[in-house]
Amino acid sequence: FKHNTGGLGFFECINDYDAAKLLFDTAINWLKEHDMEVADGPINFGEKNMFWGLLVENFTDPNSYGMNYNPPYYQDFFEKYGFNVYYKQFMYKRAVKEPVQEIFARKAQNIINNPEFHFSDVKKMSVDEIAQNFLTVYNSAWGGFAGFKPMDIRTAKNIIKSLKPIMDKRIVLFGFHNKKPIAFYVNIPELNEWFKYVNGNMNIIGKLKFIFAKMLVKPHTMVGIVFGVDREYHGKGVEGALIKFAEQTIAKKTEYDTALMTWVGDFNPKMLHLMENLGAKCYRTYHTYRFMINPDIPFERYPIVQ
Template identity: 40%
Template structure:
């Protein structure tokens, strides 16, 4: 076995092309956009290079055939009990000996840089993309979500990795029965003339960015260590999302025009990107617009849900969900809504997801391997 550091264009292409060969018989595999992966390793685009180090490797057998790949990295902002590095973008043939060689290589690389543990398969960046190993629910992945073959779980666990935390994805059918609690609460608040619900509009992004920021900061800032969203950042995010915003699936609730709740959803971009085979050049962008127009997107993704403190536990969430659901059932083709993953270390968020009448339909795991095998293993602390 030979480890080859990715440096030249041919090796960078092979890093991208190995997974499609590995998954060629898997009908649920959706190739990520090349640009999304390349951006992770671009020092000009990934801010984590300012405080960290990351390298990519291909693994070749004696026939010089690629049998695995990985990125291994140190991120000083990734604060853990012990110095912990990461491995990500791991792909490997179904062979434990090959996987062990890759894991040993990463362990040695990280130990040389003072690390005492490694987490995988994670991203050299934020947790919102390319994070975790799928262990249950091998359906088409959401945009930006990791996907792998079922045997990856065994490759990690047989080596000695343990689950640091599970990542739970909740979903529900759009046309499924809605909890009676929601309809009762809708009927209650619908009688109040001060209460209104409005879908997000593309031609009013400034207004909805302001309303989003207000609700988010009141509902969630305390859960993010006091870190508030800035209006300018929200507006920038909304403008970037504008081409894929569906005006029927994101909803805001107001009391006398003051925002008190929000339910933000977007179409699952992978339902369109899966036709582009990883590319996103000029031709692919034109094809994307055509596919977006002619191909029904049946899955939407819940990205943020929030209610300001003074309206929590009043049933206003039930009013918002039923108001929005009635509308989108009539005006869209969506059949399923899935929430971005929630860590099992966050019971408050899990409870909120369950209160939305959802069930766990997909599970990923963030694995950890302690280099000192005598050290007690501890899972992620509960928030």
């Protein structure tokens, strides 16, 4: 990080700015005592792919698992206190059967026709194999981003193990070039289609309700928790080839008909363009804010990824 950067999150407050200000003051003072110069929020303690950012647009659609939900007045609280929009996050969705644009499809077909490339789900992979492939793609796909911290194998294994109870191996996809993992499209079932039967209470009865719902209810929506391509392969058609593989397998052989895509930041114009080419529609917007604890440091937006 360019500056000592702290964070705040898990913010919940009634519609009372004085109460919100007290929470902000407490968090900022604690960060200041620990020599932080800027604060980002609302964020979580882990990776950016889940529970990151403040919902600012579309409060009516059913909420997606892994994404924050908050009342509209939170935006006023953050901005009145002095938080600036560090970057915007756009959520996309598409029909699984939606064809990619023609110019994009041609590049994808070139990859599909090349025997050096292949794509597969993870039905025949062990947890360790999935974790290693995930680690390789994750670090190569995001290695050039500002503030990026490389993932280690222990973290990758913990992520995959945590997903195992709800993982549908038919919708976790990888792309390979000469056996080297270069792309992934990791989906999980929309868990809220099961959690709605629990009514927010995961006691013993709630857990039993969840288990029965998982056995009896087949979600028709899948949530893409991460989609990435090795930076060396950007723009070569790998992205489209991976989506076309999803069309051929998920759309034809499973019950899923809608895909919610992982969020894309406004700092990543290539991925925004990719979403348009994939026929995805932006349906929800989040903000990640930054507060300048040290007023002598000028505020700057998150740098655009070239």
